[in-house]
Amino acid sequence: DAKTTQPTSMDCAEGRAANLPCNHSTISGNEYVYWYRQIHSQGPQYIIHGLKNNETNEMASLIITEDRKSSTLILPHATLRDTAVYYCIVSSGGSNYKLTFGKGTLLTVNP
Amino acid sequence: DTAVSQTPKYLVTQMGNDKSIKCEQNLGHDTMYWYKQDSKKFLKIMFSYNNKELIINETVPNRFSPKSPDKAHLNLHINSLELGDSAVYFCASSPGSQPQHFGDGTRLSIL
Numbered sequence: 001d002a003k004t005t006q007p008t009s010m011d012c013a014e015g016r017a018a019n020l021p022c023n024h025s026t027i028s029g030n031e032y033v034y035w036y037r038q039i040h041s042q043g044p045q046y047i048i049h050g051l052k053n054n055e056t057n058e059m060a061s062l063i064i065t066e067d068r069k070s071s072t073l074i075l076p077h078a079t080l081r082d083t084a085v086y087y088c089i090v091s092s093g094g095s096n097y098k099l100t101f102g103k104g105t106l107l108t109v110n111p
Numbered sequence: 112d113t114a115v116s117q118t119p120k121y122l123v124t125q126m127g128n129d130k131s132i133k134c135e136q137n138l139g140h141d142t143m144y145w146y147k148q149d150s151k152k153f154l155k156i157m158f159s160y161n162n163k164e165l166i167i168n169e170t171v172p173n174r175f176s177p178k179s180p181d182k183a184h185l186n187l188h189i190n191s192l193e194l195g196d197s198a199v200y201f202c203a204s205s206p207g208s209q210p211q212h213f214g215d216g217t218r219l220s221i222l
Binding site: 045 | 115142144152153154155156159167169201203205207208210211212213214215216
């Protein structure tokens with residue numbers, strides 16, 4: 001699976017949009033981009049995933065560049081409860097499907 | 112109502128003991144996983160099972176033995192516990208190579 005690079009930490013004001021970047025320059029054509037988050041002391045929580053097209057769900061939006069070498073997770077209106085470590089993961093799925101977690105980005109939402 | 116449930120939530124035991132952690136999912140998923148999160152917060156996959164068959168074994172010491180009695184359960188038995196086994200162990204499940212749902216973890220402390 002391709003490696004990802006994320007900033008160690010970011011801050012965001014409550015109510016503003018949080019934009020979390022991820023670089024995955026070695027991504028292969030059949031690999032998806034997944035985003036998970038881990039709120040302190042809890043298990044990782046799935047947020048969103050995509051292959052080529054931008055995706056949106058009730059939690060967030062995922063913007064993938066045309067060359068697929070980077071992506072941005074957008075939390076449109078961050079709340080204090082969105083403070084967590086956010087992981088960007090690239091995985092091809094299939095019978096050997098697994099998630100390889102990096103260090104992630106600690107997003108702190110400030111009041 | 113918990114989708115992926117692990118027991119116990121906390122486990123404190125002596126070095127050299129044998130212990131088991133249980134995991135059950137009520138989502139009807141056919142694939143289950145065990146992950147380990149160490150003191151540095153790195154989250155790494157240990158095993159995955161698909162329809163009760165071992166699919167992934169990530170170079171885990173053979174003191175760790177997963178057992179899947181049915182598709183809804185994946186238990187983890189650890190023999191001769193060592194200090195380095197202290198960590199948080201997360202169980203997860205997924206419908207094939209779709210996004211994984213995680214439990215809240217079992218915090219294992221070795222004295």
